[in-house]
Amino acid sequence: MTVAIVRFGGSNCDRDAARALDSLDIDNEIVWHEDGLPADTTGVMLPGGFSYGDYLRAGAMAARAPIMQAVKEQAEAGVPVLGICNGAQIGCEASLTPGAFTTNESARFQCEHVHVRVENADTRWTRAYEEGQVLELPIAHAEGRFEIGADALADLQAEDRILFRYSTPDGEITAEANPNGSTDNVAGILGERENVAVLMPHPERAALSDIGGTDGRGILAGFASATVPQ
Template sequence: MTVAVLRFGGSNCDRDAVRALRDVGVDADLVWHEDGLPEDPSGVVLPGGFSYGDYLRAGAMASRDPVMADVRAAAERGIPVLGVCNGAQVGCEAGLTPGAFTTNASARFQCEHVHLRVENADTPWTRGFEEGEVISLPIAHGEGRFEIADDRLDRLDDEDRVLFRYCDADGETSSGSNPNGSKGAVAGVLGGSPTVAVLMP
């Protein structure tokens, strides 16, 4: 079986996703959104880029593409689904995970390396890390600020569904280490099951 990396008009990190997967021994292929998902893929990746030019809101139009019904159905069958950057925006807009990604607090596009603290190491996405470990990843987004109601964020924390938080090199969170002003410094979250995740960096 093969991981399907979905390509929308405006995707630009789709080939990077395929190469990264193949580099770690995972079979992966690009799938044009109009072709629909292959039957029973081993996973689905929603890659970064600017799907549909980010018109309306980042990820809004791609989230309503007919292929996303296939993605939701795959997620409900337990097939792993990962949204990265623009794919995270698409995933949230499609209801795969709670919350929304909005304009950065700086109101500008930001491209830099950031530190993340691993909040939950007991998921398919984070088993290679230790809880509390600090890693460094790049960001490149203008609408990466995670927003969610306070009570829903509390529920995500209670259910261990926050994967990563922005932090400094020592693992401490503060406004200075939160590059886009995300609520609770959240950088990645799980959907209703641990096999569905979105990650902004």
Template structure:
């Protein structure tokens, strides 16, 4: 298994992703987007950061890099793809998942720990948890508010494609626990295949014990879950 972490101009969490995956014993390498996906790619991470300075819209320019056509084709073939923060924005802009991420309701950059409730534990990315588990995972974004039309939101929810919702420490999904104003407190969603996921919080920053939380490890172990399926 080799997970390719795609680096764009302005990515700044690519090394974090490689380090977190390596800590879990998962082979990972950074690849510059212009070089395309290596032939031995068995998983893909679209990392956080500020690709191209978030010009136009966050993730909009990176989504038009030729490598994203390769990522889409790989996803259609069942290769697991995880977009984190800016990578989630890129994933939505590319059409890997429904919805979009836009400016936080506060209009401020939010950098803090957030609580997430596991909404669907029957996916590769959440198999390590039980439905209703509460995780502590950092967020760091200015455009993390998930938006989607009402009909599409209801379909996303009814199909079990909401992975995580922002909640309080006791698992209550409330307005006060929503750090960015996301519709339905949504923090992460699945694509048409459950092997594709995007989320705003940073599981790679909640993987190493020295960082204070290891709650994000199960998300990254999704790559193992797919390869062992």
């Protein structure tokens, strides 16, 4: 497969993502957004960074770039799409997933390691883990607080579409373990289909043992899964 890593003006995690995918022997190509998706695209990653300088709202301008229509069409066709950090913000702004990412409760940029608990291990993005397993992943964001209405949150919960919640190292879901004030400690979710996911922590920065550990490798390996949702 070939994962298209979409680069916008201001993206800065695209090369990190490419190196992490290379380490998993997953073919990938960094694609400038104006050039569109390659014909052989079989996966799409929206990487982290500060697309368009986060003007208006983080991810809002990139979500309206012409390439995002092609990304939506790929998602509807069952192609795996993963948005990370700014890519998660873009995914929400483009309605690939519900909710929105807003300014951290601390009102400051936060760059640190956090712990997340696997809430659903029966998806292409999480099947490398066990339900309840705790991962250590880095975050680097100023607008990482996930917000969603009560009814939409209830739908996510009922449909088992919450992938990760911020937790303590022991897996407890507490306010103290929530780095940004996200609703229900949510760190990552699925779209309406299992092939689409967004998350605020950076698995690509936890994919190599010599820089940041390997807890994120299983998430990226979801691109290589043979299972395509119907």
